Amino acid sequence: MRDTQTGGESLNRQFKLKGKGSQGRGKSRRHKQSDYSLLLPIVRKEDLPEEYRHTAIEDLLLYHNLNYPFDSYNRVEMLVLTCIDHRIMLNLPNNFSYIIRNSGAKIDNVKFAVSFAVAVAKIKTIALIGHMDCMMLNIERHKTGFIKGLEEQGWKRHRAEKFFKKMQPVFGIKNVVRSLIDDAAKLRSWYPKTLIVPVCYSEKEKKLYLVKEDRA
Numbered sequence: 001m002r003d004t005q006t007g008g009e010s011l012n013r014q015f016k017l018k019g020k021g022s023q024g025r026g027k028s029r030r031h032k033q034s035d036y037s038l039l040l041p042i043v044r045k046e047d048l049p050e051e052y053r054h055t056a057i058e059d060l061l062l063y064h065n066l067n068y069p070f071d072s073y074n075r076v077e078m079l080v081l082t083c084i085d086h087r088i089m090l091n092l093p094n095n096f097s098y099i100i101r102n103s104g105a106k107i108d109n110v111k112f113a114v115s116f117a118v119a120v121a122k123i124k125t126i127a128l129i130g131h132m133d134c135m136m137l138n139i140e141r142h143k144t145g146f147i148k149g150l151e152e153q154g155w156k157r158h159r160a161e162k163f164f165k166k167m168q169p170v171f172g173i174k175n176v177v178r179s180l181i182d183d184a185a186k187l188r189s190w191y192p193k194t195l196i197v198p199v200c201y202s203e204k205e206k207k208l209y210l211v212k213e214d215r216a
C-alpha cells in the first residue's frame with residue numbers, strides 16, 4: 001500500500017538518478033528539488049483537487065491510478081497528449097480519449113491535430129502527460145547517435161546535423177515538470193475555453209501525478 005510520503009520519496013529517488021547535469025550543481029539540484037514538490041500523487045479519490053471533480057481528468061486518474069471499473073462511452077471525453085515512449089501505457093476505456101503521441105509530449109508540431117480535436121471533435125479537456133525519464137531530457141546526449149543513425153539510413157552527415165540543430169529547441173527538455181507547466185500555459189493561450197491539465201507519468205510506478213502549477 002502506498003501513501004503520499006512513499007510516493008514523494010520514490011519520486012525524489014527517480015529524479016536524483018539523473019542529477020548529474022552540466023549546469024551548476026547546487027543550484028540545479030535545488031531547482032529540481034522544488035519541482036518534485038509540484039507533483040501531486042493521486043492514490044485515493046480524495047487526493048483529487050476540487051477543481052477537477054466531475055471532469056474527464058477525474059475519470060482519467062480514477063481509471064488509470066485507482067483501477068476504477070470502466071464506464072462505457074458513446075462519445076470521446078478528452079484528448080491525451082503524451083510522449084511516444086513505449087513505457088507509457090494508460091489504462092483507459094474504449095472511446096474515452098483521443099491520443100496524440102509526440103516526442104517529449106511536445107505541442108508545437110502537433111498543433112493541427114490538437115486543433116482538430118478541439119474544433120471539430122469539440123474536445124473540452126486535454127491532459128498533457130509528460131514522463132520522468134524522457135529521452136528528450138538533455139537531448140544533446142543523443143546527438144551523436146541521431147546523426148550516425150540517419151547516416152546509416154543514407155542521409156548526408158551535414159543534413160542530419162542541420163536537422164538535429166533545427167529540432168533541438170523544439171524537442172529538447174531541461175526539466176520535465178517545468179516543460180509541462182510551460183506547454184500547458186501555451187496550450188491555454190491557444191484554446192482558452194478548454195480545460196488543460198499537466199500530468200506526469202512515473203515509469204517506475206506506472207502511475208500519474210498531477211502537476212501543481214502554483215498559478216497566481
Ligand SMILES: [Zn+2]
Pocket residue numbers: 083084085103104105131133134135136
Ligand atoms: Zn519521452
